[in-house]
Amino acid sequence: MREHQGLQIGLILSLLLTVGLLVSTVLCATWYSGAAEELAKKSASLRETQQSNGDLENLLLRLKYMAGDETEAEGNIASLRSNGKGGEHDVVENLEKTFDTQMQLFGNANATGAKNFPKLVAHLEGQVTNLKKSLFESQAREKQLVTDKTNLESALKAEIATAQAGQKQASDDLKEQRANFNTDLADYEKKATLFQEQAVEAGQKMTALVQAHNEVILEKDQQITGLQSRNSSLQKKLDELGGKPGLIIQPDAQISWVNERTKTVWLNVGRADGLQRQMLFNVYDQSVNSFIANEKKAVIEVTKILDDHSAEARIINLTSSTQPIMVGDITHTPIWAPGRFLRFAIVGEVDFDNDGNSDLSTLKKIIELHNGKIDVVLHSNGEQEGAISVDTSYVLRGDVGKGSEGFSSKLMALTEAAKDQGIENLTVKRFLEKISYRGEEKATDLRTLVGDIKIN
Numbered sequence: 001m002r003e004h005q006g007l008q009i010g011l012i013l014s015l016l017l018t019v020g021l022l023v024s025t026v027l028c029a030t031w032y033s034g035a036a037e038e039l040a041k042k043s044a045s046l047r048e049t050q051q052s053n054g055d056l057e058n059l060l061l062r063l064k065y066m067a068g069d070e071t072e073a074e075g076n077i078a079s080l081r082s083n084g085k086g087g088e089h090d091v092v093e094n095l096e097k098t099f100d101t102q103m104q105l106f107g108n109a110n111a112t113g114a115k116n117f118p119k120l121v122a123h124l125e126g127q128v129t130n131l132k133k134s135l136f137e138s139q140a141r142e143k144q145l146v147t148d149k150t151n152l153e154s155a156l157k158a159e160i161a162t163a164q165a166g167q168k169q170a171s172d173d174l175k176e177q178r179a180n181f182n183t184d185l186a187d188y189e190k191k192a193t194l195f196q197e198q199a200v201e202a203g204q205k206m207t208a209l210v211q212a213h214n215e216v217i218l219e220k221d222q223q224i225t226g227l228q229s230r231n232s233s234l235q236k237k238l239d240e241l242g243g244k245p246g247l248i249i250q251p252d253a254q255i256s257w258v259n260e261r262t263k264t265v266w267l268n269v270g271r272a273d274g275l276q277r278q279m280l281f282n283v284y285d286q287s288v289n290s291f292i293a294n295e296k297k298a299v300i301e302v303t304k305i306l307d308d309h310s311a312e313a314r315i316i317n318l319t320s321s322t323q324p325i326m327v328g329d330i331t332h333t334p335i336w337a338p339g340r341f342l343r344f345a346i347v348g349e350v351d352f353d354n355d356g357n358s359d360l361s362t363l364k365k366i367i368e369l370h371n372g373k374i375d376v377v378l379h380s381n382g383e384q385e386g387a388i389s390v391d392t393s394y395v396l397r398g399d400v401g402k403g404s405e406g407f408s409s410k411l412m413a414l415t416e417a418a419k420d421q422g423i424e425n426l427t428v429k430r431f432l433e434k435i436s437y438r439g440e441e442k443a444t445d446l447r448t449l450v451g452d453i454k455i456n
Contacts (some may be wrong), residue, residue, distance in 0.1 A: 255267065283300055301313055345377075
């Protein structure tokens with residue numbers, strides 16, 4: 001751009017020299033034309049020269065302004081341009097047009113003050129610097145973007161690799177699960193087949209069990225028929241003996257001495273026979289060979305164990321005023337025999353005084369007082385202590401209607417076992433009636449129905 005300015009200035013100076021040479025030539029020619037004419041011509045030429053010099057000065061100021069001379073104000077330059085002439089000055093005017101166009105295209109439109117080629121060059125250099133800076137920044141951003149792209153591609157490749165590995169693992173797991181499922185299915189089908197075979201076998205066993213059960217029932221029916229026949233025969237013999245129930249053929253003890261004044265008696269059983277204090281006995285006449293509940297003479301209670309085979313008892317209930325107790329009379333209790341222990345099973349809730357409290361411990365004491373043993377206690381909540389055995393003599397039933405589900409099932413099993421072993425069932429109330437228990441009165445009417453209990 002500076003080279004073009006130098007050429008333009010050189011061109012302008014050449015034009016000025018050319019104009020000066022022409023003026024000199026005109027003056028010389030005029031000199032030779034004659035004095036008057038020369039003078040007139042010189043005057044005219046002088047005016048023209050002055051005009052030309054003014055135009056040249058105008059052009060020079062305008063050119064200097066474009067070259068960067070800021071001596072003249074921008075407003076004066078605009079005035080000079082409007083007063084300029086064409087013709088031989090068209091080059092300058094064309095140069096000014098080019099200058100204006102370039103200033104509009106490349107100049108700083110927002111700049112104040114004079115506008116010239118040096119400022120245009122400075123503005124363009126600033127623009128170039130800014131463009132270089134922008135280019136550098138763009139290149140840096142491009143480099144950063146390339147780096148980010150590379151990092152993103154690497155991360156994406158890693159994620160793709162992870163996803164592919166996960167997909168492969170999932171595929172392998174699916175294959176393994178399918179294989180396991182097929183194995184389990186085959187095993188299930190095998191077990192199902194085995195179960196069907198076992199079901200068929202179980203059905204056959206069930207059929208055999210039902211058949212065997214029917215045979216057992218038939219056998220039991222036959223046994224029942226035989227027992228009924230035997231009972232009929234025994235009942236016939238009983239009728240022959242007087243038609244009275246409660247036959248007992250073996251007394252437990254014998255009266256060896258009687259003191260009517262103190263209402264005491266002595267028995268021929270004692271410590272060695274397992275006799276205990278407070279045990280109750282029914283007294284029968286020595287002449288009878290069958291003991292009937294309503295034929296007893298009295299009820300006695302053991303008060304003292306004298307030795308191995310003797311004891312003292314007090315009369316607590318004399319049932320016959322016409323039949324006193326005599327030496328040789330015999331005694332009996334349904335829950336004791338000399339040298340033997342009767343064994344009991346107790347089931348259900350025991351509350352024989354109806355006060356809402358359990359009397360199980362009292363019942364146990366009564367049994368133990370008479371030298372009895374307790375094999376099993378089945379509580380209403382289903383808890384079971386001990387077990388029934390072939391030595392168990394009686395099952396004493398309390399209230400069995402309030403038990404739990406577990407109690408019901410155990411009661412059924414215990415009842416079936418007692419039935420199979422021929423063990424007699426008694427309610428607690430009936431048992432207490434048989435031993436004449438009267439609560440705190442220590443039993444004033446003991447063993448009222450002795451015929452219903454047998455000692456084996």
